Amino acid sequence: MEKSVDTITRIRKAMGDKLAILGHHYQSDDVIEHTDIRGDSLELSRKINGLDAEHIVFCGVYFMAESAAILQRPNQKIHIPDVNATCPMADMAEAGRVEKTLDILQSNGRKVIPLTYVNSSAAVKGVVGRYDGSVCTSANAPVMLEWALSQGDAVLFLPDKHLARNTANTLNVPEDKRIVLSDDVIEGDPQLFVDPSKTDDKQLIIWPGYCPIHEEFTMDAITEIRANEPDAKIVVHPECNPDVVKASDGHGSTTYLIKYAAEAPAGSVIYIGTEENLVSRLAKQYEGEKTIKPLTFSQCEDMGKITVDNLAALLENIENATPVDVSEDIKAPAKLSLERMLEVCS
Numbered sequence: 001m002e003k004s005v006d007t008i009t010r011i012r013k014a015m016g017d018k019l020a021i022l023g024h025h026y027q028s029d030d031v032i033e034h035t036d037i038r039g040d041s042l043e044l045s046r047k048i049n050g051l052d053a054e055h056i057v058f059c060g061v062y063f064m065a066e067s068a069a070i071l072q073r074p075n076q077k078i079h080i081p082d083v084n085a086t087c088p089m090a091d092m093a094e095a096g097r098v099e100k101t102l103d104i105l106q107s108n109g110r111k112v113i114p115l116t117y118v119n120s121s122a123a124v125k126g127v128v129g130r131y132d133g134s135v136c137t138s139a140n141a142p143v144m145l146e147w148a149l150s151q152g153d154a155v156l157f158l159p160d161k162h163l164a165r166n167t168a169n170t171l172n173v174p175e176d177k178r179i180v181l182s183d184d185v186i187e188g189d190p191q192l193f194v195d196p197s198k199t200d201d202k203q204l205i206i207w208p209g210y211c212p213i214h215e216e217f218t219m220d221a222i223t224e225i226r227a228n229e230p231d232a233k234i235v236v237h238p239e240c241n242p243d244v245v246k247a248s249d250g251h252g253s254t255t256y257l258i259k260y261a262a263e264a265p266a267g268s269v270i271y272i273g274t275e276e277n278l279v280s281r282l283a284k285q286y287e288g289e290k291t292i293k294p295l296t297f298s299q300c301e302d303m304g305k306i307t308v309d310n311l312a313a314l315l316e317n318i319e320n321a322t323p324v325d326v327s328e329d330i331k332a333p334a335k336l337s338l339e340r341m342l343e344v345c346s
């Protein structure tokens, strides 16, 4: 690892402004140390357009690098140190099935606006762009859902059922106006599993995907903390189950969780329900001042695929590396969907 650290330091110095390394908050400390910009998904996608660097390295999962490749300028190249770092939740919505589902939902003449969480493939964002929809992140989901509801008769929110329901709770969308599609639509033919007669009185139609890492945070963990440490605070990411979110003291994006830890008074005990790398970084940062603990230990294996070694290997070969590529037919509508979000949230 030491050799890789030296390589990264040497190449960053030699390339100067030609290189920008971006990292998501869930990256390990070893990797985060070498990033120029860190952020949550929204902040990172906002940064792409303002970057002058010719080479942009994205330390995160593949959909994040793809979003950067959609928004990049013509002379820029986007790289990811390991193309196998994918997001299991993003993989739960396949573009062909999403498009077929939209066609079925609209077959009775209703205008259904798709709203995809940024944790989705470029191909899904392309479909969403073509069907007049947009993208949201955990930081702006309520604003974007409100926007989407105002654009048609109903919204298809995908892929995260928990973020969808938590956001609907924030906006007070009535329970009887929502429906979660059958789990079978993740892998099966929507023609067999989507029934427009069950969705045509709904305002919010929800894709059944979820994040396996945030699924680990349970009511049992919260009940135990409330019983044993009544003064402790619990904050969670909105990819958690709605019961967990309701029982917590607050919920929001990774940036929200970081801000909550920063603003808590000295002496606070805070349990955080999100990916372990971020929680342990905050615990170290506030050691001796505040006690920060994971609600449950839960690590994202895919985020962990980015290492100092594969970052060094990429940088050594960066002039010849194959950049992340999004085909032109997908890029244009996908860009439209992302730009709608950036515009609504500007």
Ligand code: 13P
Binding pocket: 025, 039, 040, 041, 042, 119, 137, 138, 139, 211, 239, 252, 253, 254, 255
């Ligand atoms: P944020 O948008 O809060 O950074 O979260 C991204 C993510 O992948 C959470 O699992």
Ligand code: SF4
Binding pocket: 061, 086, 087, 088, 089, 090, 119, 211, 212, 213, 214, 239, 275, 300, 301, 302, 303
């Ligand atoms: Fe995907 Fe969950 Fe990992 Fe975030 S934490 S990248 S949603 S699997």
